[in-house]
Amino acid sequence: MSQPEGARTAAEPAARIEQELQLYYWMKLVRAFEERVSRLHRQNKIFGGVYSGAGQEAIVAGICASLRDGDFVAPLHRDLGVFLVRGVDAGRLMAQLMGKETGLSRGKDSFLHGGDLEHGIFGSTSMLGSSLPIAVGAALKFRMKRENNIAVAFFGEGASSRGDVHEAMNFAGVHKLPVLFVCENNRYAYSTPLEKQMAIEDVADRAQAYGFKGHTVSGNDLLAVLEVTERAVARIRKGEGPALIECKTYRYRGHSEHDAALYRDQEELIEWQSRDPIPRYELFLEKKGHDVKHIREQIDERAQKVVQEAVDFAERSALPKAEEALEDLTAPSPAPAPKGK
Ligand SMILES: Cc1ncc(C[n+]2csc(CCOP(=O)(O)OP(=O)(O)O)c2C)c(N)n1
Numbered sequence: 001m002s003q004p005e006g007a008r009t010a011a012e013p014a015a016r017i018e019q020e021l022q023l024y025y026w027m028k029l030v031r032a033f034e035e036r037v038s039r040l041h042r043q044n045k046i047f048g049g050v051y052s053g054a055g056q057e058a059i060v061a062g063i064c065a066s067l068r069d070g071d072f073v074a075p076l077h078r079d080l081g082v083f084l085v086r087g088v089d090a091g092r093l094m095a096q097l098m099g100k101e102t103g104l105s106r107g108k109d110s111f112l113h114g115g116d117l118e119h120g121i122f123g124s125t126s127m128l129g130s131s132l133p134i135a136v137g138a139a140l141k142f143r144m145k146r147e148n149n150i151a152v153a154f155f156g157e158g159a160s161s162r163g164d165v166h167e168a169m170n171f172a173g174v175h176k177l178p179v180l181f182v183c184e185n186n187r188y189a190y191s192t193p194l195e196k197q198m199a200i201e202d203v204a205d206r207a208q209a210y211g212f213k214g215h216t217v218s219g220n221d222l223l224a225v226l227e228v229t230e231r232a233v234a235r236i237r238k239g240e241g242p243a244l245i246e247c248k249t250y251r252y253r254g255h256s257e258h259d260a261a262l263y264r265d266q267e268e269l270i271e272w273q274s275r276d277p278i279p280r281y282e283l284f285l286e287k288k289g290h291d292v293k294h295i296r297e298q299i300d301e302r303a304q305k306v307v308q309e310a311v312d313f314a315e316r317s318a319l320p321k322a323e324e325a326l327e328d329l330t331a332p333s334p335a336p337a338p339k340g341k
Contacts, residue, residue, distance in 0.1 A: 020285060023065060023222060025299050027057040027278050030081035032303040033090065036311065037080070037097060041257045045315075047099040048110025052253040053078040055220075058277035059184055059247045060085055062225030063152065066233045067120075072138040072151040074122045074131035077112055078184065078251065079154050086119045090306050091313030100317035106328065107320035129159040132168035132181065139177035139242075150178040150236050157246075158189020160203045166210075169242070173210035176241035180232060181207075183246040184219060190255045191263040207244040219247025220277040223284060 034052050041050045053060070060081035067073070067086075075082040083093050088104070096103030096114045104114035105123070115123030122134055135153035142149045159165060160183055172179045183203045187194050200206075207214030217228045225247060232243040250272035254261035261269075286292045 019065075020288065020290075021295065021299075023061050023226070024278075024281060024285065024295070025303065026061040026065075026081075026085045027222065027281065028299050029090075029303040029306060030057045030060060030084055031278065032300075032307050033084060033093075033310070034080060036307050037094075038253065038257060040097070040311070046097045046110075048097075048112060049077075049256045049258075050097075050111075051077040051080075051256050053081055053251065055252040055272065055276065056184055056186060056247075056249050057081055058222040058225055058281070059182070059219045059249060062222050063154075063180075063182055063229050063245075065226060066229040067152065068149070070120065070147070070149045072120045072122070072135065072142075072149065074135040074138075074151070074153045075124050076131055076154045076156060076159070076184070077124050078156070078186075079124070080111060082154070083116065083119070083121060086116075086121060088116050088119050088121070090310035094310035094314035095317050098314045098317075099319065100314055101320040101324075102313070102317040106324065108325070108328070127164070129155060129162035129164040131155055131159075132165050135179050135181075136168045136172045136177060139172065139179035140175070142178055143175070148237060150180060150233060152180045152182060154182045154184060156189060157183055157185040157187070157194060157203050158192065158197060160206065161197055166206075169207070169210040169244070172242040173212050176239070178236050178239070179242045180229075180236055181242065181244040183244065184249060185246055186219075186249050186251040188251070188255070188261075188264065190259070191261075193264075202246060204244055204246040207242075210242075212242045212244065214244040214246065216246045216248065218275075219249030220272075220275045220280060222277055222281045 031054060034054050037046060037050055038052055040046050056078065060079055064082060064085040073082055084090060092102060092104055096105065097111045099107045101107045104116050112126065113123040115121050124131060132153045132155060135151040138151040155165060169181065185203055189197055202216050204214030204216045215228050215232065217224045219225060228245055232245060236243060252273065282292050
């Protein structure tokens, strides 16, 4: 049934306000979850490496906000936030990090390889750059089955110099596949600074060589990420082929929790912290007329509650049984072919 004109225009701003606050909540939830994970790691409660994405929240929130159910994401080791923004249960995610049987891969391996296909997330792989061929494979499947979905591959600027990355982009460019490449350029590949691992300034420039558009955007500006992503995703869904978005950003913590990041200048860190994506977005909300102090209190409380409940759930969960260790290593065998002709 069609709505009267007045009701429709009243509903539109309400939906927009809801989206503005949802984006803020996502960034806050991801930050709170990751801060807690770093703490739990120091308490020896997390198995395996922890690769904090603190400082990079606007990228996962801005990119994932433009996706739909059915789209496919291949995150990298620093993209724990992708799981939360795509709606994976925070308790199962925390259980995964703690190696518990209620985790995404029943407590086998750390967060690194635990995907969640129900939410369209492939577990990240250990080989840098391999998220791209995986996403390109998914995009090829969408094309072959005429499904109007897109695939997204996240990768770092360090990975962007690997062969897999170039082969995947070339194949996607030739076949005009529905895939979005997202480079999270945080200036360091472990301890190697940008200028020591590539001879150009912008990873986005590489897209041109493969026949599609490259965009450079501030990865600390949620609205900018959102805007460029929405445009790129609309073009990809129309069948216009891939796009590359390079988000310039900075990671606050070391490469992983055992890395004190002594190779970088303290001043540089402070300068980037002054461009933090969260207060930057709060300023926007304030200018739009929101009562930011009130919203911040409410949302912080909500995020902390989700994180605490996730920790409680994971702590209560059992470790997997030793006899299950060899289960799920291979895909189930196909059913035997029917006998007869
Ligand atoms: C092929 C390969 N080489 C080296 C490594 C070790 N390694 C893991 S992460 C990393 C740095 C990655 O840097 P970047 O791609 O910029 O992503 P970031 O960690 O900065 O987000 C390295 C060298 C690896 N996992 N795979």
